[in-house]
Amino acid sequence: MTITGSDATADAPEEDVAIRLRDTSVYFGMDRGRSMVLNGVDADIRRGEVLGVIGESGSGKSMFASALLDAVPEPGVTTGEVTYYPEEGEPVPVTDLSKAELRSLRWEEISMVFQGAMSSFNPVVTIRTHFVETLSAHDYDVDRGLARATDLLADLYLDPERMLESYPHELSGGMKQRVLIALSLVLDPEVLVMDEPTAALDLLMQRSIISLLEEIKEKHDLTIVFITHDLPLVADLADRLAVLYAFEFAEIGPAEEVLETPAHPYTRALLNATPNLSAPLEEMRPIEGESPDPVNIPKGCSYHPRCPLADEECQQIDPGPYDAGADHDVHCHHWEQSIEDLDVAFEETVDVGTRPSAAGRASGEPVVSLSDVEVTFGSANDGWFDFGDDETVTAVDGVSFDIYENDVLVLVGESGCGKTTLGKTAVGLQKPTGGTVEYRGRDVWEGASGSSLSDDEARRALQIVHQDPGSSLNSHQRVRTILEQPLKRWHPDLDGNDRRERILGMLEYVGITPPGDYVDRYPHQLSGGEKQRVALIRSMLINPDLILADEAVSALDVSLRVGMMDMMIDLQDSFNTSFLAVSHDLSNARYLAEKTGGRIGVMYLGELVEIGPAEQIIHDPQHPYTQALRWATPELGSETEETESPIRSIDIPDPKNPPSGCRYHTRCPEAREVCVEREPELVDVGEGASQPTACLRAQDDPDYRMSESITDDV
């Protein structure tokens, strides 16, 4: 492989580059061969830029981050050159440094924010101790360092005094992530490497942190390498984008160019596979096939097995970088053809007609009907030897909705808003502490003992598919055993051969072929997408009426999500099943709901604040919270200017002690005094189709009009 960005670097002055990688590889020795997890990568990271590195899971993006600091864990081996060019002084060959030199390079010059802020802190010491330890380990002046830390925390909209005295468990995920960013900047590094820093966070928090990063970068004159699987997220922030596929860069270039005229077929396919809010649904399609195994990377272009343009040349010759415009390099022999022949979905914004909305079908008898459901966890303070605070959390507070035959309802909300609890309540896996759940007019908890339903018919009809394909299948059972159980339980008259036939047929139906080969596999021998399919057909085998899909696609790679959702929609059509989906991602929710003509329900702190047809929720949201979610969903190819954040506070209030009146008033930009006192009811404000919204403003309540604003800036 030849030098990437050769033209650009030749023209640019040498000091422009902060880190240069030349033919950098990382490999792990394994029983079955050498596992190349970074394969001869060349890249220049320029001073003061934000380089967005995009890759699916297993594309080598985390190894890229580790290689920058020569921090590849044992027994991995890094080869090739990684050179760091400080602002003043000699270039530093990172890969040749001694341990002591590395220690001073890391954190002081190049700093890293790892993914999973939750586990990056020591739970038994305060945040201050984390800062002090870092400072003294690098022989920095602790007092000056702490002063800097205080500034940094304030810049990140945190209360420095409170933060420093807190223990990690007292902070929310978003706070921890921000403290971690402050911690990584406390030694004033030149380069900040962030590996999926927001992956575990909610949409609103992700978006807020991205905005903060821009400010921080300006203020501290940073070079940022932002590594993520989420293309739209980094699109606004990054100056240049680098797309990793199969442990190599597929394409690297200015962010706008990569997004608008992507030259590599993979980038184009990835853009098409990414669900978003504005692109027409027909244009979204999954990428066929799976990412290659690091031990057997295909010869020639690593993308050729999945590429529609692949020919002889691609199978034989590793494509060197072709110049696709100034500063834009692409590793594809046919990049010109790729630009011409492969469409990118978001370029067009044709409005699509959707299928008849669920409201139209709502005439029939509901399959599942929830009325005024309430779920509380924990025990109340009974005042008897109980000196602690009242520990109850109301996860779901008075929610009612109906699900009809062949219906799709997607619940959307931030983590901790009670959407999963509500979903589990709807399928009879969580007993509500108040209200009723009815299946075809019968209360499912009637006569139930303990935590299981007594009504067999209801139990069979209400099923669940979980979020994490890794834990939704028992790792000790073969696919055969996993799929036989529901049949044995519900169709005891079938003998082994009938069961086997049914299982094989179902596997084939969802595209797992040859099924005979798969039934004897253990879950670890399946890919993520296959596991999720097996989990889905396990529920499908007993012909349920309603399936709760709990974040069923969140754990999958971007390129597989659309495929999985298409399959769910297909199964829903064939088997006349309803879906209750739970998602934190508005784009996924939109895809699933809009394609089936279903509804989206928005939850906030245990309450349903808005529910209606997908089209209307996405394009005409009434509740300010829905509007905020829509704002927080990163958009590809939208030309709109960065708008101001529609939320006043980026942290969710404590669910143990929810705000009075409208629960959203603490963050709502439109809140007025009446919102603090009066709790809005769900009232239909939709024009045409039904779109009940719990917001006094949307309802044009007279009290709201008379009331004073409580926001500072309005």
Add this chain to the structure above:
Amino acid sequence: MTDDHTETRKRDDTNRMDELVPDDPRDRVAGETVRSDGGTVDSPFETTSSVEETRGDRLDRFLEGYARTPWSIMRQDWRALVGLSILGVYLLVATLGVYLVEPSHPADGPQLLGAFQNWEYPLGTTSSGRDVLADAVHSTPSILIMMASGALFTIGVGTAFGVVAGYKGGMVDTVLSTVTDVFINIPGLPLVIVLATLLSDWINNPVALGVLLAIAAWAGLARAIRSQVLTIRNESFIESARAIDLSTRWILTKEILPQLMPYIVVNMVNAARTIIFAAVALYFLGVLPYSDANWGVMLNTAYEAGALYRPEAYHWLLVPMVAISGIAVGLILLAQSLDRVFNPRARARHQGGEEEEPMEPETDDTTDVMQV
């Protein structure tokens, strides 16, 4: 089998399905809707070829899972081979050895003959003229039985209490955990001494003795297993099983227990070692009544005969010590290697009794590493 036959079977099957759900309230028209349980004619199942599975196939699969695959895995591990060999020797001694070696009585031979000096008494004799080899051999069966019964009792009761308490929760958990706590807090040694005195009629039965020695040992295991079950029961696949309404028994034995098997097996072997050590110690102390010689009694008599400071009596002390240590080592090696037998990755690789091309042995490691 002819095609006709297959057709008929399939049609029967369809009919049966209709009977199964006679009053389907949804009143679906067959032909319009494909039912995922395969009830209607035009389901995707019709497309698959019908593979008949006979009783033989099923037996084959059973053998595959419980015999060939474990053996194939263990064959590759020297610890398993050594451990199994050691235990095999002890079993042979306990079964065949007792017939080959005559029981010995006082004054059978010369006093305190050293080891390997006279082939009539290969391991020498005691000060009372008993054959050390014969004593050691004839105490093996009772020790093994005691060990097995104690270990099985420990893991049986411990696992049952732990799994049920952890999975069921609520009142069941409270009651079972209280019982467990009571047993944890009973001082083991005094209890055994008191019980041994009270039950002196039974104590010569090795099974009863094994259970007696384990009486205070299972509670700790129950606690540990309960806490593991508490985390496992929140896993998604357990919730799915509950949604499908699988029986509690299935969930406990087939969903939860396999996850715990490595832990349980290690504990079983540890329990077996503890039982042996405890029994030997109690015999040595003279707390337990005895009628026949066994390793502990041999140690006791050797000690009382001053074997610690009489070089000519060392063999008397060493033989039971080697016997005890040997079985402990064998058990430890076996436990370590059994760990792999329950690992689905290893099982998948050794399917069919042969080690296949490693499928994806280190996938987990790679992902871990790549997320660093």
